[in-house]
Amino acid sequence: MQEGFVDSPAVQQLLDKVAGTGSSEGDDRIKAVVRDLVEQVMRVIVRHDLSEGEVWQGVNFLQEGADEFGxxxxxxxxxxxxxxxxxxxxxxxxxxxxxxxxxxxxxxxxxxxxxxxxxxxxxxxxxxxxxxxxxxxxxxxxxxxxxxxxxxxxxxxxxxxxxxxxxxxxxxxxxxxxxxxxxxxxxxxxxxxxxxxxxxxxxxxxxxxxxxxxxxxxxxxxxxxxxxxxxxxxxxxxxxxxxxxxxxxxxxxxxxxxxxxxxxxxxxxxxxxxxxxxxxxxxxxxxxxxxxxxxxx
Structure with missing residues (x-):
């Protein structure tokens, strides 16, 4: 699948909802950062054709390694x-x-x-x-x-x-x-x-x-x-x-x-x-x- 999938209307609408861009409440700067960050994660998933299992393997690593983020x-x-x-x-x-x-x-x-x-x-x-x-x-x-x-x-x-x-x-x-x-x-x-x-x-x-x-x-x-x-x-x-x-x-x-x-x-x-x-x-x-x-x- 091409990375352009992330640019599709369905994914872009999802990103807007994730970042709360349609709401007048919240912090606009943080909304913009979260939207860009989540979009880049999505692009990495598509670019490297990560499986669902590989994605959750990464999440597990981050959860288990939280004490060593420093x-x-x-x-x-x-x-x-x-x-x-x-x-x-x-x-x-x-x-x-x-x-x-x-x-x-x-x-x-x-x-x-x-x-x-x-x-x-x-x-x-x-x-x-x-x-x-x-x-x-x-x-x-x-x-x-x-x-x-x-x-x-x-x-x-x-x-x-x-x-x-x-x-x-x-x-x-x-x-x-x-x-x-x-x-x-x-x-x-x-x-x-x-x-x-x-x-x-x-x-x-x-x-x-x-x-x-x-x-x-x-x-x-x-x-x-x-x-x-x-x-x-x-x-x-x-x-x-x-x-x-x-x-x-x-x-x-x-x-x-x-x-x-x-x-x-x-x-x-x-x-x-x-x-x-x-x-x-x-x-x-x-x-x-x-x-x-x-x-x-």
Whole structure:
């Protein structure tokens, strides 16, 4: 059957009813999005001649894998696509420069303790080396950014994040802090993070295998940077010497975000500066409306 079947009057009338286009109630923007989204699903069904069983197999996958949507989104490149899309919108608006944005991932937790510069992020024993990381925070004209807060979070040496650790062994906010930058600079130390893979046998793992892909991430450290008068930055650095640094299943690797740690014995040092863009409005300074886990410190 040809894809033009979706353009038939019967299907188009169905889509109008699905999206409630004949009603004066509801949200017109959401109606338009739902109509386009459902239409594209219909086109995929016809284009690939999906059977009823295959369609419901997909629905079952989504239902059973709902807990892993935060991994499936980056694994399918959708979260990275959002970065590319926002970059292009910035380019069209004449906004460029600054540290590249990259994916947030699903494992941020609101409410981490606010600590002084140079703090130790790690609360739990961990049989691994120590990471020392520091740098400066600059504005678009090279000015020192004042009153910045640096949100930092990363995995332990087993690849697990506090609050999401399946072993239940980590204390709350292990390897998570908000650092009050001082004189335009930030610094912290912590136990060395490790790369990790998606949960074995889970929905993300099943999807990667059927696509002939792996589900591994390199060792990395996540950051939010916020400061009055500047755009909030969501980014992360991947360890440039990690085997998966250039082959991140989540597509989090970007040019300019691959520092190679200076390793000496069981310690590693990373010096990395952040360059912020100036905010055009109050909305530029705040986090996106994405739902995040919130825990009291």
């Amino acid at each position: 991994l499936i989104m980056p694994g399918l490149g959708i979260e990275h696509f959002l970065d590319l899309y926002m970059d292009e919108k910035d380019k069209e608006a004449g906004r460029d420069g600054g540290t590249p944005r990259t994916i947030e991932g699903p494992l941020y937790v609101q409410g981490a303790p606010l600590v002084e510069n140079g703090a130790d992020l790690t609360d739990d024993p961990d049989d691994t080396g120590t990471l020392y990381m520091s740098g400066r925070i600059y504005g678009p004209d090279g000015e020192q950014v004042e009153n910045a807060i640096v949100h930092v979070w990363h995995a332990n040496s087993k690849g697990f994040y506090s609050h999401f650790d399946p072993t239940g062994e980590q204390t709350p906010f292990n390897n998570r802090r908000r650092i009050q930058a001082e004189d335009g600079g930030y610094a912290f130390r912590s136990k060395m993070p490790s790369g990790y893979s998606v949960p074995p046998g889970g929905a993300s793992d099943q999807l990667m295998k059927v696509l002939g892909r792996h589900g591994n991430r390199p060792a990395h450290v996540h950051f939010f940077i916020e400061a009055p008068g500047y755009r909030q930055l969501t980014t992360q650095i991947n360890f440039g010497d990690d085997p998966f640094a250039a082959d991140d299943f989540a597509f989090g690797t970007r040019d300019g975000l691959l520092p190679v740690p200076n390793r000496q014995g069981d310690t590693a040092n990373i010096q990395f500066d952040f360059h912020l863009q100036r905010a055009d409005s109050d909305a530029d300074e705040v986090f996106s409306s994405r739902k995040r886990l919130s825990v009291d410190a």
